[in-house]
Amino acid sequence: MARKKVERTEDDIRDYPSYSIEEVADYIDVPKQTLRAWVSGYSYTTKSGKHRRPPVIKIANKRKSLLSFFNLIEAQVLAATRKRGISLYRVRRSIEYMREHLRQDRPLLTCVFDTVGQDMFVQQVEGQKFKDPLNITRHGQFAFKVVLKRYLSRIERDASGLPTLLYPMKAGGKTITIHPCISSGKPSLRKSGVMAEVIWRRKREGETATSLAKDFKTSVGEIKAAITYFAA
Secondary structure: OOOOOOOOOOHHHOOOEEHHHHHHHHHHHHHHHHHHHHHHHHHHHHEOOEEEEEOOOOOOOOOEEEEEEHHHHHHHHHHHHEEEEEHHHHHHEHHHHEHHHEEEEEEHHHHHEEEOEEEEEEEEOOOOEEEEEEOOOOEEEEOOOOEEEEOOOEEHHHOOOOOEEOOHHHOOOOOEEEEEEEEOOOEEEEOOOOOHHHHHHHHHHOHHHHHHHHHHHHHHHHHHHHHHHHHO
């Protein structure tokens, strides 16, 4: 049976090439060399000779090395698994399993994961939840009576399971968001939609957090969150 592709309209802004590798690496808090290896693949040498690993993420515009909002989400998921100490080898195996057995063309985008130790579990596929988590690093075994700690609460999804909004990992809290239709898809304040970089630049030019909060009709706390985000 053919794989089920992510359903979206031809003009879905979430699939437009909008972000550089440097921008996405900053948003998800990983070295840009690491992200580049994920989207471009990499070569390595063993006793048997030279080998090459293919990309884990297929980016929106390979020629210009530009990623889409959907690619940003895929990178965030991959970064989260790596921060949990799961090897890239296990992640690759899990992706292959989901493509073959769950018929998900872009599993990092359409599936919701949890982890326990070195194991990865799928709790949800395209908005549909499993009764019991599916262990995809152990050939699809179901996990019973396991307390799974969710690490992808920083992604909001629509009814079909596709991502709509991201809270950048670097931001820590949920004051700063990335929404493909707000502030050109750049980090912005959740409540007002003001681009965080605009606030940071004006603060750098000498304006106070209090005056900026009054000007943008938001709280001093949100202003400070934007400044802290860019100062990190």
